[in-house]
Amino acid sequence: MLASYIPILIFIVIALSLPIVGLAVGWLVRPSKPNATKLMPYECGVDPESDSRDRFSVRFYIIAILFVVFDVETIFLFPWAIIYNQLPIFLFIEMVVFLGILIVGYFYVWKKGALEWV
């Protein structure tokens, strides 16, 4: 079975060669006349005041944490869905318990305001 992954490796190599060849060809033919103004970070024509890697909103971190929680839950459901037809009743009850815990957490997060953006 492992042999069926060989074509994927070949595909990755071919896909990798496309942008590399393109960049190499472009490097040979395109002009290159840099100057200080041209290489400045774009800020609507104003000289940049500070470093751009500044602090940003904490909400992005909250979303990232929520994503990890929910995505791990989805991953648990994949094998469950595959064998569902073999043991429907048992697996349904089990899943309701499992998702019930998730849903309680979901409404807790909602009430706490973690899903509010403004």
Place this chain on the structure above:
Amino acid sequence: MIENLIIYFLIPFIKIGAIVLILSGAIAYLTLLERKLIAHIQVRLGPMRVGWHGLLQPIADGLKFVLKEDIVPSKADALIFTLAPMISLIPAFVVFSVVPFGPPGMFEGLLRGILSRFLESASVERIVSNPIASGGFVTDINIAVLFVLSVSSVGILGVILGGWASNSKYPLLGALRSSAQMVSYEVAMGFAIISVLLYAGSLSLVEIVQQQQAGGWWYFFIQPVAFFLLLVCGMAETNRLPFDLPEAETELVGGFHTEYSGFRFSLFFLAEYANMITVSALAVTLFWGGWLPPFPNVPWLGFLGIIPPVAWFLIKVFLILYLFIWVRGTLPRFRFDQLMNYGWKVFLPIALGHVILYAAILAI
């Protein structure tokens, strides 16, 4: 030995070469199709100068991308700045290694005809009977759906790295937005796919299509809501309007690729269109029966079998791409708080409820 080389290297190599060429051409002309369609929706003509009705426009664009100066801003991280567009383009292509565009055994006759000139009949039969060699797909792995989900998530990294490596304010904001957005919609997308898996009982995309053939109904007719969820989440994942906040021109200049120019920019551009095709192909495979004609088991619709399976697949992918462009031409962009609200407070509960509902129906 020689048989294995042919099965696992030579034939996949030819198939992959063909797919990459066709995909590149499709992406190039998808950009033209989009410009023409949007133009006609807005009662304009669109590109008309290069070739008949602008038919050579993609080639001219491609040439120009290669010939333009490629600027690396002085404060940028040069290595990651170059790697990021590649990281976002390559996964969009690699996903096609598991997407079936034709039934198993599609190339059986062709292969037998060619190989029997060079090999003995015993080894020809061994090659032809292997599904990877004769099937209408590059390879068939038993975790294909997970593979598609994980590989296409790698593409997000390219966007984030590109925005970060630019070391400029607009790209950084664009990258942050796109990571938050893609991450929010991926959860709902996962749930939408799980409700298909409940019925299919397999992660192999080939087998999912075969299940739809055996059942006689495309999963679209059984689970239209899941299809809608997948489509909307796909639009959000590919940064298409109405979800194109990461590159919202009116707020963020160009979003995560503001600092990109020349060929590196074109890689991001290609990646977006390649991702559109990927999402459409995935939606077609999961919900519209891949290479199957509509209602494959209804006898009096048998005449639809005249159109070859690959053509059915391509027609359906084209229809979904058309829908993508149509939506872009019709709907305005969301605000960012609306976008996050829809993702977490509307689509996630719907998707979750959908899974539970269909599991309950199956259990009864």
